[in-house]
Amino acid sequence: MRVGVPKEIKVHEYRVGLTPEAVREYVSAGHAVIIETGAGAGISASDAAYEAAGARIVASAADVFAEADMIVKVKEPQPGEWAQLREGQILFTYLHLAPDPAQAAGLVESGVTAIAYETVTDRFGGLPLLAPMSEVAGRLAIEAAAVSLKRHAGGRGMLIGGVPGVPPARIVVIGGGVVGTHAARMAAGLGADVVILDRSLPRLRQLDELFGGRVRTRFSTLDAIETEIFAADVVIGAVLIPGAAAPRLVSRAQLSGMKRGAVLVDVAIDQGGCFETSRATTHADPTYEVDGVIHYCVANMPGAVPLTSSYALNNATLPFGLALASKGLDAIRSDPHLAAGLNIHRGEITNAPVAASLQKPYRSAEEVLAL
Numbered sequence: 461m462r463v464g465v466p467k468e469i470k471v472h473e474y475r476v477g478l479t480p481e482a483v484r485e486y487v488s489a490g491h492a493v494i495i496e497t498g499a500g501a502g503i504s505a506s507d508a509a510y511e512a513a514g515a516r517i518v519a520s521a522a523d524v525f526a527e528a529d530m531i532v533k534v535k536e537p538q539p540g541e542w543a544q545l546r547e548g549q550i551l552f553t554y555l556h557l558a559p560d561p562a563q564a565a566g567l568v569e570s571g572v573t574a575i576a577y578e579t580v581t582d583r584f585g586g587l588p589l590l591a592p593m594s595e596v597a598g599r600l601a602i603e604a605a606a607v608s609l610k611r612h613a614g615g616r617g618m619l620i621g622g623v624p625g626v627p628p629a630r631i632v633v634i635g636g637g638v639v640g641t642h643a644a645r646m647a648a649g650l651g652a653d654v655v656i657l658d659r660s661l662p663r664l665r666q667l668d669e670l671f672g673g674r675v676r677t678r679f680s681t682l683d684a685i686e687t688e689i690f691a692a693d694v695v696i697g698a699v700l701i702p703g704a705a706a707p708r709l710v711s712r713a714q715l716s717g718m719k720r721g722a723v724l725v726d727v728a729i730d731q732g733g734c735f736e737t738s739r740a741t742t743h744a745d746p747t748y749e750v751d752g753v754i755h756y757c758v759a760n761m762p763g764a765v766p767l768t769s770s771y772a773l774n775n776a777t778l779p780f781g782l783a784l785a786s787k788g789l790d791a792i793r794s795d796p797h798l799a800a801g802l803n804i805h806r807g808e809i810t811n812a813p814v815a816a817s818l819q820k821p822y823r824s825a826e827e828v829l830a831l
């Protein structure tokens with residue numbers, strides 16, 4: 461198969477779909493790889509490094525879209541990219557379609573077969589292609605909170621860990637999955653007073669074991685969320701219902717009960733956000749204030765640390781990408797976990813929570829691929 465990688469064009473997105481090391485794996489498996497010139501600049505991977513790995517460099521994204529049987533990217537395609545996709549082509553990338561009807565319509569229109577990293581599953585019940593970026597984003601969330609808590613940034617003027625004799629920040633993490641766990645680890649490591657809320661009791665038990673009492677756990681009810689956010693200096697939004705739009709857990713009215721200069725970091729913004737007042741921001745202008753509360757809502761947080769993130773992402777995507785390159789649609793037919801990643805195929809939406817969130821018709825992957 462011809463596998464193509466365009467340069468990412470989202471604002472301040474510096475990751476790349478394939479590292480030179482991954483390219484070498486594809487080439488040694490017998491595939492041709494086409495890379496847009498400069499695609500690896502954000503991770504300091506030169507065109508020459510890609511050529512040494514066996515890729516062919518092309519001058520423009522248009523060349524990649526025209527020639528490749530499968531496009532491997534990082535972020536959801538932007539409007540100019542949808543227009544270049546076509547039936548018979550596979551798109552393998554993050555999509556986050558539930559809160560993005562325009563992109564969904566563009567992909568349906570194109571006829572492309574679109575596999576979303578964030579809904580590919582594994583046999584342990586996890587999301588193996590979301591997990592590495594959730595690890596990165598969870599850790600970055602505390603860095604973002606630390607910056608925003610500073611007085612000149614509009615925050616309360618607090619040091620996360622305090623100092624001897626002065627209490628640390630209270631950090632509330634809503635959602636104790638991958639993002640939440642990594643945020644809590646960073647926050648606890650800096651000395652914060654941390655609580656994690658989740659709807660899953662088994663998960664709360666695991667977290668209690670993991671943190672050995674260093675982090676409090678609390679079952680996530682409306683009441684628990686309200687009590688905790690009113691006492692918080694920082695709130696991290698880290699919930700997920702796979703494929704679906706994020707549940708709204710903090711209302712605008714509740715902001716008036718929070719401390720002035722408190723910080724909300726809505727990591728779940730890529731699924732639409734879990735605070736009513738969240739709207740997606742970019743690394744160029746990451747924060748804004750509503751009712752005295754600072755909001756950080758960057759939808760591609762790992763793009764800020766592309767070297768770490770591109771390698772972490774490629775470690776996870778490589779086996780699935782190689783299977784797609786070798787077997788095409790049969791890779792999806794023969795692997796229920798890849799089938800869970802299929803979001804759109806030849807104009808049909810094939811992920812139930814995505815279709816429900818968009819209020820569009822749904823057909824299962826099995827049904828559309830058996831045709």
Ligand SMILES: NC(=O)C1=CN([C@@H]2O[C@H](COP(=O)(O)OP(=O)(O)OC[C@H]3O[C@@H](n4cnc5c(N)ncnc54)[C@H](O)[C@@H]3O)[C@@H](O)[C@H]2O)C=CC1
Nearest residue numbers: 593594597635637638639658659680699700728759760761
């Ligand atoms: N902004 C960014 O750059 C990035 C955003 N993300 C996003 O972060 C979000 C979280 O991802 P993961 O941690 O990987 O998901 P996960 O599936 O590992 O964890 C989600 C957790 O939320 C919990 N949950 C669901 N409803 C809840 C509620 N009402 N109250 C409390 N907990 C609830 C679940 O039980 C689960 O433990 C996703 O939307 C993901 O796409 C991930 C990486 C980068």
Ligand SMILES: CC(=O)C(=O)O
Nearest residue numbers: 593730759760761762
């Ligand atoms: C998961 C996601 O949205 C990102 O890594 O940008």
Ligand SMILES: [Mg+2]
Nearest residue numbers: 536556560563
């Ligand atoms: Mg989007």
